[in-house]
Amino acid sequence: MFAMPVAHGCASGLGGLRAAGDLVARMQMARGMRLGEAKAYVAGRLGVTPFDLSDPVLMNDLRREFGLGHVMTFEMSYPEEPTAIEAKGNIADLLGLEIPSVRLLEGRMHRRARGGG
């Protein structure tokens, strides 16, 4: 358990929610982009360089600015910041992607306003 996620994460990982790894992963998953293309795409949307995407200090600031979700920090609260699913709505807008769980959530909401039951 310890060695795989921690050792790989420290040795070669993009940092997930600590940085921009999840955003790059989304472009690979949804569009089949290779790493260089996916990094360039995400960096362009964020207004940074591909080098910056694994920087947890810079990316944490950007994630909070854009409402992209972030790692919860010990003994701090974030009642005004987006929840996970809300952050994914912001990620979908930023990346120009349709995120399935966001689409499904929106489909389940405001049914009366949309003429549903």
Next chain:
Amino acid sequence: MRMAQKIPTRMGDGSVAFLTRAEIEADVWAGVEAAVNRAKVPPLGEDEVGHIVDIYASPARFTGVDIGSEVVLSYDGSKIGTFTSRQQDLQMYEQCFAADLVELCHVDYSFKTVKTIVAFEAQTMRDVQLALTVPVQYGAMPNLGLYCQPDGPLPNWAELLPMGKFDEARAAQEEAVEMAAADMIHVGEALAEAGADGIDFDTAGAAGDADFLATLKAAEALRARYPELGIEIGMAGEFVLGMHGGLEYDGVRLAGLWPRDQLRLATRAGAHMFGPAINVDTGKSAAWNVARAITLVKPCMEEATIPVHMNMGMGVGGVPMAAFNPVDAVSRASRACVDILHLDGL
């Protein structure tokens, strides 16, 4: 005369071995040669071998890629499996382990068995999607063996083959392909409709060419329905066994395919990520194993049009076959493969 310094390194089973730099270099060249002889792939260059030797001849406890050269870490079976719920497991991978994407899965990690509880899996997927920000895929194994007796309805081809009943063995596998593909499509659709960001066909080809064919068929069907669904095909081993021997996908015979040709077919089937798996020889050093793995995967990288996420868990990709893997061995394999292959992910 001064004795050459012995450096602590690892064997393929994770045990410590003290080798000199010259011995490590000899092992690396031998690993390259083993791959060249086995799969008829080009050897690594001297600079690439030199880089592997530098990584493995260091006594440092840990190593890593250059800053800015990090890759996406995708996970199969991202679970703790002991004291937490599956949702909590995924949250820990997101919040504590910096996973770039995580995978929801069931402990009985096969599409056939998941089919019987797919409604519960879909409900769980819906719930975890509300709680996680990183992408969540659903993963399981094609596991064609479950379709033959005693676990399934079809005659057991592994029993028929030694009896010389080749036609019967082939017919059973052909029938199993259709059953397995149908189950994978059913489960894949249910999880996609519940909000999954992707489907991971993990250990494809474990039961041979028929297992791989079923996976390719399922991927093709899901891609036709979901253009932006993440579809990952991760292989079970380095070489597709010809348990049937005559099966083809898109005009290509599946038996005997090495990673580059596996990648080509995964791409044609609509996968958005491909995971080559190179097995570890526990009797050889970690340096020998990683050199062999890199040599076998390098042809993939030269023509990939989709991301290649090399399998680098326990016992594959130069990572020792050890339940409690040493971080020195994992970080060396991680860096060596990313540096030389320019992988898209692990």
